[in-house]
Amino acid sequence: MMTAIDMQHLTDLAREAGRIALSWFRRTTVTMKGDATPVTEADKAVEACLTEELRRAYPDFGILGEEGADMDKSARFRWVLDPIDGTNAFAAGLPVWGISIGLMKGSSPLAGVAYLPAVNDxxxxxxxxxxxxxxxxIHVIEGQPITPQSIIMSAADAHLRWDIRFPGKVRAFGSCVAHFCYVAAGSALVGLNxxxxxxxxAAALPILERAGGRAELFGGGPLPLAAAARGEKIPEPIIFGSPAYFDAIRGYLIRK
Incomplete structure (x- = not known):
């Protein structure tokens, strides 16, 4: 039987991690890890805070974090952490970045908290x-026509990958979890990553799905979550939001 999850504890923990991150905001520099992804002292401090507290509160659960935490790989339930999703934006002093705490059972995301401290969402x-x-x-957008005022949330490198002919507006905040969550909240039609x-x-998927949305491969088909849970990156772009818009959005993006 699964240990009960205290969501108030998780939200309090996310806010405490947010206070740590804000103490470093606009006061730190970015360095590059061996896999050519960025990291700051804030990423490390936040992951250490999350790992210590989750380990104390849920000793039987595994923990996987972007900055190196990898405990109890065989555990049935596992916390999956991104201490600062949007590290480049964070290091640049931009306000849209988030702390992501996801709970998974095997390869299935179950619950999540995503906190954007600089905007307090x-x-x-x-x-x-x-x-x-x-x-x-919150709920994803459904049943609205695509207009010049419609918004999609975009991956930062979308302009390199596609000739974008979407008739509305394209926004790229630089944080995957923020894009997922604002699509879930109906701020944009769909997103791309x-x-x-x-x-x-890990946290973003349950939030999106409970808001009536879905994520799938841009080329079609389910996300390869089992491989992703083993540490493999998803090998192609993903699209997320209300599935009713997916085919139309795909038609506006012409591969270069």
Whole structure:
């Protein structure tokens, strides 16, 4: 039987991690790891805080973090952490970056908390019930026509990959979890992401799905979550939001 999850504890933990991150915000520099991805002292400090507290509260659960935490790989349940999703934006002093705490059972994301400290937005998906933003239920956009005012959330390298002919507006904040959550909240029709790892989406997927959305491969088909949970990056772009818009959005993106 699964240990009960105290979501209030998780939200308090996310906010405490946010306070740590904000203490470094606009006061740190970025360095490159061996895999050519960026890291700051804030990433390390936040992951250490999350790992210590989750290990104390849930000793039987595994933990996987982007900055190196990898405990109890055989555990049935595992916390998957991205201490600062959007490290480049964080290091540049931009405000849209987030702390991502996801709970997985095997390769299945179950629940998640995503907190964007600089804008004080907290997204939550419990083990059941609707996804929320700051305590209020959220839902993806459905049934609206695509207009010049419509927004899609884009991967930062989308302009290198596609000739984008979408008639509305394209926004790239530089944080996968922020893109997922704002699509879940109905701020944008859909989103696109590239170079996706499991810590990018472990919290975001339950939030999106509880808000009526779905994520799939841009070329079609389900996300390879089992491979992602083993540490493999998803090998092609993903699209997420209300599935009713997926085919139309694919038609606006012409591969270069």
């Amino acid at each position: 907290l997204f939550l998906a419990d083990l059941e019930g609707p996804a929320t933003l700051n305590g209020r239920p 590239t170079h996706t790892a499991i810590w990018d989406i």
